[in-house]
Amino acid sequence: MTQLSPARLRASVFYFFFANGLCSASWASRIPDIKFALSLSDAMLGTLLLAAPIGQLLFVPVAGQFVSHIGCRLTLRITFPLITLVIFLIGCASSIWPLAALLFLLGVISNLMFIAMNTQAVGVEMMYGRAIMSSFHGGWSIGGFTGAALGMLLRAHDIGPAPHFLIVAVLVAIGVFLNAHALIAHEAPRAEDRPPLFGKLNPALLSLGVIGFCGLAAEGTMFDWSGVYFKQIVQPSENLVLLGYAAFMTCMAIGRFAGDRLTQRYGYLKTLQASGLLIFTGLALSALMPNIYCATLGFMITGFGVSTVVPTLFSIAGRSGIANPSMAIATVSGLAFFGFLAAPPLIGYIAEATSMRISFFVIALLGLSISLLSSRASLVRETDK
Numbered sequence: 359m360t361q362l363s364p365a366r367l368r369a370s371v372f373y374f375f376f377a378n379g380l381c382s383a384s385w386a387s388r389i390p391d392i393k394f395a396l397s398l399s400d401a402m403l404g405t406l407l408l409a410a411p412i413g414q415l416l417f418v419p420v421a422g423q424f425v426s427h428i429g430c431r432l433t434l435r436i437t438f439p440l441i442t443l444v445i446f447l448i449g450c451a452s453s454i455w456p457l458a459a460l461l462f463l464l465g466v467i468s469n470l471m472f473i474a475m476n477t478q479a480v481g482v483e484m485m486y487g488r489a490i491m492s493s494f495h496g497g498w499s500i501g502g503f504t505g506a507a508l509g510m511l512l513r514a515h516d517i518g519p520a521p522h523f524l525i526v527a528v529l530v531a532i533g534v535f536l537n538a539h540a541l542i543a544h545e546a547p548r549a550e551d552r553p554p555l556f557g558k559l560n561p562a563l564l565s566l567g568v569i570g571f572c573g574l575a576a577e578g579t580m581f582d583w584s585g586v587y588f589k590q591i592v593q594p595s596e597n598l599v600l601l602g603y604a605a606f607m608t609c610m611a612i613g614r615f616a617g618d619r620l621t622q623r624y625g626y627l628k629t630l631q632a633s634g635l636l637i638f639t640g641l642a643l644s645a646l647m648p649n650i651y652c653a654t655l656g657f658m659i660t661g662f663g664v665s666t667v668v669p670t671l672f673s674i675a676g677r678s679g680i681a682n683p684s685m686a687i688a689t690v691s692g693l694a695f696f697g698f699l700a701a702p703p704l705i706g707y708i709a710e711a712t713s714m715r716i717s718f719f720v721i722a723l724l725g726l727s728i729s730l731l732s733s734r735a736s737l738v739r740e741t742d743k
Contacts, residue, residue, distance in 0.1 A: 362540050364485040370540035371478045372497040374434055377530045378471055379501025380508075384526045385445055385464070387509025388519040395519075396454060409458045411699040413465025415692070421469045422688025430474035430684060431541040437471045438534045442527035449519035472691060477683045480676030481542040491673040492617030492666050499611035560680050563689040565735045566671045569630065570694025572724040572731070573667030575701035576637045579721045580606045580660060582702040583714075587644070591714055592653045602644075605654050606661040613665025621666065625742040626674055629666055630732035636663030637725025645719040663725060668694065674741045697724075 393403050425433045444463050451457040479494045505526070512522045584603040588594060594601065621629045640659030643652055675690045676683040701721060708717035732738050 364482060366540050367485070367542060368482050368490065370537040371475065371482055372494055373533050373537045374438070374471075374475050374478070375494045375497035376501035376504075377438065377533055378468075378475065379498035379503075380505040380526060381441055381445055381501075381530065382468075383502040383505025384509055384523060385448065387506050387513070388449070388522060391513070391519055392448070392451075392457070396452075396457070398454070402454070406454065406458055406461065408699075409461035410465035410468070411695070413462040414469040414695060415465075415699065417466045417469055418688060418692035421466075421473055421692075422682075422685040425470060425473045425477065425684040425688070426682045429543065430477040431538075431543050433470055433474035434478070434541065435534075435538050437467050437474070438530060441467045441471065442523075442530050446520065446523045446527050449521075449523040469691075473684055473688050476672045476687045476691075477676060478542055480673065480683050480687070483673060484677065489618045489621040489673060492614045492621065492669040495665075495669045496611055496614035496617075499607070499614055503607070503611070560689065562735070562737045563675060563678070563680060563686055564693065565731065566675055566737060567690045567693030569728055569731050569735065570668060570671045570690055571697035572728045573633070573637070573664055573671075573697070574694050575697035575704075575724050576641065576660065576721055577610075577664045577668075578698035578701040579641075579705055579718070580657065580664070583705050583718075584657060587648075587714060587718065588653065591648045592650055594650045598650065601650070602654055602657040606657040609658045609661030610665045613662040614669065617666035617669060621670060621673075626670055627732055627738050627742050629670055630738060631729040633663045633665075633667050633670075634725045634728030634730075634732065636660070637667075637728065638722045639663075639725075641718050641722035641725060645715045645722065648715060660725075667728065674737050677741065678737050680737075 389403070389407075392398075398406065428436075441464065444460055444467060448457060448460045448464070451460060475494070476491075479491055483490050508526070509522065512525075580603070584606055585600055588602040589599045592602070617629070620632075624632075636659050640656040640661075640663055642656075643659065644656030647653070647656075671690055671694070672687055675686040678686055680686055681689070705714075705717045705721065708720055
């Protein structure tokens with residue numbers, strides 16, 4: 359078999375990140391249509407949307423084991439066809455219970471894909487001998503932009519969710535067919551080397567998970583509440599309501615493509631410390647000075663801040679040598695993505711009790727925590743040596 363070059367492997371893994379972002383954004387872009395089609399109230403929709411993160415979180419203990427057992431290459435070959443099928447069936451769902459079950463499956467499959475993709479990315483990064491993890495997550499951002507733009511285009515032409523998702527499934531399937539062979543074949547660990555399913559979690563990896571929790575709490579806040587914050591607090595004209603979200607997403611994508619050079623030049627510790635300070639500065643500025651100029655600037659700064667947190671942590675975890683890369687990434691991602699799940703409802707509760715500006719400032723403090731916790735995380739310091 360022909361030996362594939364690191365550049366070819368990198369392009370293939372980049373595609374899988376892109377395709378994952380495309381699938382995620384395609385589904386997200388049609389949530390309003392599905393809500394209308396099933397006559398869901400805001401509360402019913404909110405409860406329904408919890409099915410995906412619940413599926414993701416419940417299977418965190420076994421996801422790393424699964425990927426470790428069958429290998430990340432085979433995991434991607436199985437899960438990408440499955441996720442396109444699930445998304446297509448979501449577009450066809452005609453009642454709430456089948457939709458809830460499909461969203462639960464979406465969460466489970468997405469978690470497996472995420473661990474496998476990042477394990478592949480760690481392998482390619484080690485081939486290059488320098489930081490390139492952030493650029494893969496930049497591919498996810500481009501996929502997200504593409505999915506959102508495609509959703510807007512198809513909605514404008516009155517094309518429903520089911521045919522929309524079928525188009526996405528075909529496009530993703532073609533890309534998977536062309537790239538599935540160009541993946542690293544990680545050797546599965548021997549049975550005696552595999553950690554117990556519910557064994558003791560490594561404190562060093564857990565510390566990375568806590569940092570990731572803070573970073574994804576800020577990211578989840580921006581995903582779910584930036585539009586609401588602009589509409590209710592900044593109060594721009596109707597056509598500028600999504601300006602803050604667009605500014606955040608654009609700067610997050612730019613930051614991910616610039617992040618590898620910054621990590622290579624300044625090291626993992628300084629990159630994480632700077633990221634935390636940027637998140638704190640951006641959200642604090644938006645909370646303290648909520649006019650359209652300062653809020654937009656604040657959201658841009660926040661986008662740059664969150665862009666490198668998760669890629670940096672996964673790179674450190676996968677290269678730590680503490681556990682199989684799949685298991686290490688699963689440990690960190692399980693705790694980190696709980697922040698993505700927990701922060702949006704927390705924002706709502708704090709805003710209800712006080713104000714939305716205060717709730718955003720509370721999340722800003724989590725950004726400051728990233729800087730402080732990174733300084734104390736042993737794996738972060740050791741990776742820089």
